[in-house]
Amino acid sequence: MIRSHQKYSSESLQQAIQAYSSGSMSSVDAAKFYGVPESTIRNHKRRPAMNIRSGRPYLLKRNDEDYLVQLLLDLERTGFRLTKKKVMKISQDYVETLKQKSRELVLVPSDTKIKYEENGGTGKSFTTIIIAVNAKGDVLPPLTVYAAKHVNNQWIEGGPARSAYCCTDNGWINDEVFAFCIHSSSMSIDNMSTLSNSMVNISLSNNSDLSSNGGGSSSRYNIQSTSAVPLPTTTDQAIQLLNSVVASIEYLDNENNRGTQQQQRLIHYDVDLAAQNHLLPTSVFSHPNIYSHVNVNQSPSASSSGFSIHQSPVHVVDQHFINDNEKFDLLQSDRGVLQKHTTFSDLSLMQMVKPVMQNETDDDKDEEFLVDSSSRMYTELNNVVLSSIPAPYSLSISPSHNSSTATLSMDSNLCLPQLSTPAIAAATVYNNLMNTEPRLSSPAPKAPSTRVRQQRKFDW
DNA sequence: GTAACCTCCCGCTAAGCCAG
């Protein structure tokens, strides 16, 4: 028999149950009067806990569900990047809270906040802090890149003056942020940028017309011209002050577990190989001039900054011939012509990062970060002498040092993990660099690894 | 690889039926 399902209203059923329960009507009379099946009326009297509806019960009441939705929307508006996992976690906690029979109400100050995430949770939520130091020792104000949609005002508290803040989806720098960094620093970087194993000659302008000049579709800045000069890997590692990964990446693969020491030995092997070929020094900053293969001269007409690099011994490499698979780590000069080679360090580094990235994908498909921070070790550059090259005054954002050299001193008392916010961490490092008096010294042995890259920490 | 869609199962209520 096909049943007609619930053609009456909930109010009619409630009134019928009330009439039957009070004894004013029999179930038959109430069924006829309110149009509700008599068995349904009797069922509700027999089981008062029954709900008036069909199907499985909802997990949340309408009001509770609306509140949860509003909460998530508010979090998004405040710049909190919500991933699927975080939404699930918040919802689960919310449901658990509602399930508690006794909900305690407390009175707290209006500025009391809930610490949702500490130390990045899984260690994959990073905040990038970029403090640029040129070879002369000039320091640019920090750029802090948060993994969020909008910069929260609380995130910039304690940061140094003139520092810049921005957001990306994953907290890593990208092309747009790089251009923003350069633009916000109000500096002309003509002929003065060293990136990823190459010295890149970039000229930027804030041109809104991108299509006419081949600019990137997503970039607001127009790179007018570029050229690259190959540099050794060691140069790149030394100049990347805050992210100097000295390949101390441990193998996670048990079968190929070699450990940190072996990785460092491999790097040393790479450096020794370069030394045998009479190439650039093993320790870049210990060399009198890191651009020993490049004649750096003042040129009043070469660019607006009056600074140019004459690179007669080095062939300018067209950027279009550079791709991710080609590195310019070794420059063999014995034949009179510099040639590019993919070095052992590149190969080993790629082999090390690959399993980490694979594990990352398996462990957490929701997150966007590719490298597990727990498998990376960062090495500070302690008491490293920055060699001098002539630089235009326009590049000197900080008070210029009269000396031709500056010592980059990273104090061991910079307890970055104990700092509360990335902005304060940036201020600590930045102020330390600014207050360091230049002095000549030989490179000191590398200090024990310290994670300079501060994990995102919410402590509001 | 991922999102959308479909199917099946399960929990719950609605409703018909019957015996007392």
Next chain:
DNA sequence: CTGGCTTAGCGGGAGGTTAC
């Protein structure tokens, strides 16, 4: 008339399938 049994219908969730 009432209580109890049985089954249909509703809706959520898990897992599989399919399309992009």
